[in-house]
Amino acid sequence: QVQLVESGGGLVQAGASLRLSCAASGRTFSTRAMGWFRQAPGKEREFVGAISVSGASTVYADSVKGRFTISRDNAKNTVYLQMTSLKPEDTSVYYCAAGAITGPSANSANYPYWGQGTQVTVSS
Numbered sequence: 001q002v003q004l005v006e007s008g009g010g011l012v013q014a015g016a017s018l019r020l021s022c023a024a025s026g027r028t029f030s031t032r033a034m035g036w037f038r039q040a041p042g043k044e045r046e047f048v049g050a051i052s053v054s055g056a057s058t059v060y061a062d063s064v065k066g067r068f069t070i071s072r073d074n075a076k077n078t079v080y081l082q083m084t085s086l087k088p089e090d091t092s093v094y095y096c097a098a099g100a101i102t103g104p105s106a107n108s109a110n111y112p113y114w115g116q117g118t119q120v121t122v123s124s
Contacts, residue, residue: 002026002098002113009118014088016122020081022096022115030074033099035111036081038092038120048094050104051079059104064090086122093117 008020022034035050049060051070058070064083072079079096097111105111 002028004096004098004113004115006094006096006115006118009094009120011121012086014086014122014124016086017084018086018120020094020118022079024077024098029077033101033104034072034079035097035099036070036094037097037108038094040092045108047106050106052104053102057104059106088122088124091121093119
């Protein structure tokens with residue numbers, strides 16, 4: 001069992017930066033790829049990015065590539081999402097997810113464990 005708790009969301013202006021954190025419980029964090037997803041009101045959940053167990057491999061959605069960076073600290077059981085040059089269309093609830101896989105994946109079905117989410121609101 002893995003429990004995930006996101007933090008770091010908030011209200012910012014367009015162009016600002018935020019760093020989200022996701023703290024995981026349990027002893028399997030370092031064996032799981034981690035993903036970030038987001039869901040805006042009235043829209044389906046969408047993939048943001050993911051990172052492999054070692055952190056050496058990452059994948060990103062085209063909409064955030066070059067602006068968002070995922071990293072992880074296996075000693076702290078924490079994964080991060082650094083967001084820069086934020087846009088109003090980035091406004092969403094952001095969720096981290098722990099995978100049943102070791103490599104990064106955009107498929108939400110590969111992630112059996114999910115956090116409760118943290119709200120990010122970007123004003124224009």
